[in-house]
Amino acid sequence: MGSLMAFLYILESLTTGHFYIGSTNDFDRRMEEHQRGHTLSTRGRGPWRLAYRESFPSLHEARKRELEIKRWKSAKLIRQLITSADG
DSSP states (O other), X not given: OOOOXXXXXXXXXXXXXXXXXXXXXXXXXXXXXXXXXXXXTTTTSOOEEEEEEEEESSHHHHHHHHHHHHHHOOHHHHHHHHHHHHO
């Protein structure tokens, strides 16, 4: 089995408390884009902190998980996911 190559991630805005859910196969680059305001969907709402991350063997699988979480449309469920991962 190969190494994990893709990630689902949830960012939390330190100014608004809102969440951003995304997926990528280059996590470090993507985080830099969010922090620098290079992403339209997160521009002007940062700074952001990484609240949650899952690893996947493919970007396709990470995107499937991203869509699953986005379908929840519930900050409460997202907070529960983050809290359960924190232990």
